[in-house]
Amino acid sequence: MATNQMRREAAKRKLANQQARRAERARRQKRVAVISSAAAVVVVVVAVVLLTTAPWKSDPAQPAAQAAAPPGTVNCQYPADGAAAKPANPPQADAVSNQGTVPVSLTTSAGAIGLTLDRAEAPCTVNSFTSLASQGYFNDTPCHRLTTSEGLKVLQCGDPSGQGTGGPGYTIADEPPANLAPAGQSGAVIYPRGTVAMAKTSAPNSGGSQFFLVYADSTLPPDYTVFGTIDEAGLATIDKVAAAGTDDSNGPGDGKPKTPVTIQTATVAA
Secondary structure, rough: OHHHHHHHHHHHHHHHHHHHHHHHHHHHHHHHHHHHHHHHHHHHHHHHHHHOOOOOOOOOOOOOOOOOOOEEEEEOOEEEEEOOOOOOOOOOOOEOOOOOOEEEEEEOOOEEEEEEEEEEOOOOHHHHHHHHHHOOOOEEEEEEEEEEEEEEOOOEOOOOOOOOOOOOOEOOOOOOOOOOOOOOOOOOEEEEEOEEEEEEOOOOOEEEEEEEEEEEOOOOOOOOOOOEEEOOHHHHHHHHHHHEEOEEOOOOOOOOOOOOOOEEEEEEOO
């Protein structure tokens, strides 16, 4: 028969075995918990990586790619640029024709000025100019600047405010001329008599609605978009304005024309 001592020893062994099993279960449970947590972290990291690097992910901050322009056309851009001097809507920018010419008639207080705009030379500029003319943007606006100095002889128009600082509320990318003769100075070219070109600031792609009419060969950097020509009747009109001179308000040979010139209407031929 088992003695009390033997029973006590058996009870101790049973208790020790139970404690060992409980400790092992605790270690297994802890190990499973750590593995599960690590797995969850890996899943989250992988998900973040996939969301931020997957090639199919769309980015709402990025505009959709512009479709290629059909043959005979180009795509233009007219980014907003502050308040307009006169209400105007930006022109349609996609599939702008780069072929042919557009006649435009300026009826002014000094006489008629006929323009022929060349889409092939500056399609985005011609598109903007004809859009503004069709909206009546140039109607009842002054030609605010005349220059008569040697090397720069232009009449500048297209700012409804008459201050030389106004525009349509958007800008046009430069379309630099490619075929002007060098002027014999470093980088300068000759804008020949009869040229219609865009005015701009010294910053690139800063043209808007202001343009200048060249009535005698003028020397300038090749930065001003050439987009048309002036007819003979128009040149005769500008010659009369230039002969009357300028008020020199911007310096000798540069200011408002002494003979005021207002564009009464700008009409795009059908």
